Amino acid sequence: MVLITGASSGIGEACARIFAVDPRTRGLILVARRKERLDKLAQELARKRDFEVRVFELDVRKRRQIESWAKKESELLGKVSVLVNNAGLAAGFAPIQEGKLDDWDATIDTNVKGLLYVTHAVLPHFIEKNEGHIVNLGSVAGYEVYPKGNIYCASKHAVKAITESLRVDLLGTKIRVSSVSPGMVETEFSRVRMGDQRKADAVYAGMTPLTASDIAECIHWCVRRPKHVNIQDMIIYPTDQAKPTLVARK
Numbered sequence: 001m002v003l004i005t006g007a008s009s010g011i012g013e014a015c016a017r018i019f020a021v022d023p024r025t026r027g028l029i030l031v032a033r034r035k036e037r038l039d040k041l042a043q044e045l046a047r048k049r050d051f052e053v054r055v056f057e058l059d060v061r062k063r064r065q066i067e068s069w070a071k072k073e074s075e076l077l078g079k080v081s082v083l084v085n086n087a088g089l090a091a092g093f094a095p096i097q098e099g100k101l102d103d104w105d106a107t108i109d110t111n112v113k114g115l116l117y118v119t120h121a122v123l124p125h126f127i128e129k130n131e132g133h134i135v136n137l138g139s140v141a142g143y144e145v146y147p148k149g150n151i152y153c154a155s156k157h158a159v160k161a162i163t164e165s166l167r168v169d170l171l172g173t174k175i176r177v178s179s180v181s182p183g184m185v186e187t188e189f190s191r192v193r194m195g196d197q198r199k200a201d202a203v204y205a206g207m208t209p210l211t212a213s214d215i216a217e218c219i220h221w222c223v224r225r226p227k228h229v230n231i232q233d234m235i236i237y238p239t240d241q242a243k244p245t246l247v248a249r250k
């Protein structure tokens with residue numbers, strides 16, 4: 001089964017759609033806080049194909065919640081062969097000297113600690129089976145920092161370090177670990193970050209951003225390589241973007 005965190009929107013939802021139509025996918029486990037969205041998506045996907053789609057309302061920041069879910073659903077998590085650690089956000093967009101602690105907590109707790117909690121829940125099963133694939137959502141923000149990106153960039157640098165650490169510590173097992181690191185993708189990401197739709201629209205004004213499906217296709221491609229191939233990281237920019245702050249606009 002393919003477990004996708006943050007499947008209620010954007011890249012996570014697009015991953016659910018692409019894995020759903022792949023006959024090699026035995027089932028899906030979709031996780032996010034907005035359960036009604038997950039339910040709707042699960043119903044739609046289950047109509048297309050006869051396969052198992054399970055939905056869980058979980059907040060990846062809540063360590064005890066994830067721990068008790070891992071215990072309760074141990075049998076189900078034992079069936080997971082692919083974990084897409086996608087749940088993430090950038091809270092706030094301000095110079096570090098004007099940053100809010102709540103925004104910093106939300107960003108680090110989701111992108112770093114949440115990713116670790118879910119990984120910790122699934123990894124023992126991968127080790128027991130000596131197989132499995134973890135795909136972490138990195139970002140070009142994990143390669144360089146940009147003005148007002150500060151804590152989000154720090155969190156994605158951490159994701160890059162965690163991906164590399166998993167690779168080195170799991171070396172000798174058959175477990176694969178990848179990250180996919182996009183530039184600008186038009187999802188709900190900028191609305192969450194900026195707090196309103198008008199400001200979010202301005203982020204993509206006059207340029208063509210990546211779509212959530214562009215990234216989901218890359219994730220699916222990484223996962224469906226032969227088992228001896230480990231894509232370590234994939235950096236994907238829109239043609240109109242060459243660096244985090246270098247964007248060609250009409």
Ligand SMILES: NC(=O)c1ccc[n+]([C@@H]2O[C@H](COP(=O)([O-])OP(=O)(O)OC[C@H]3O[C@@H](n4cnc5c(N)ncnc54)[C@H](OP(=O)(O)O)[C@@H]3O)[C@@H](O)[C@H]2O)c1
Nearest residue numbers: 006008009010011033034059060087088139185187188189
């Ligand atoms: N969009 C971009 O330009 C871009 C670029 C590089 C990397 N990324 C990364 O791509 C990933 C997906 O982002 P997106 O662009 O698809 O944004 P999005 O449309 O806002 O989706 C984010 C997803 O994460 C989930 N999520 C957030 N906090 C959560 C929590 N505490 N517990 C469980 N789920 C949580 C959200 O679901 P709920 O709100 O329902 O919980 C939602 O499904 C993130 O890791 C992001 O950093 C995005």
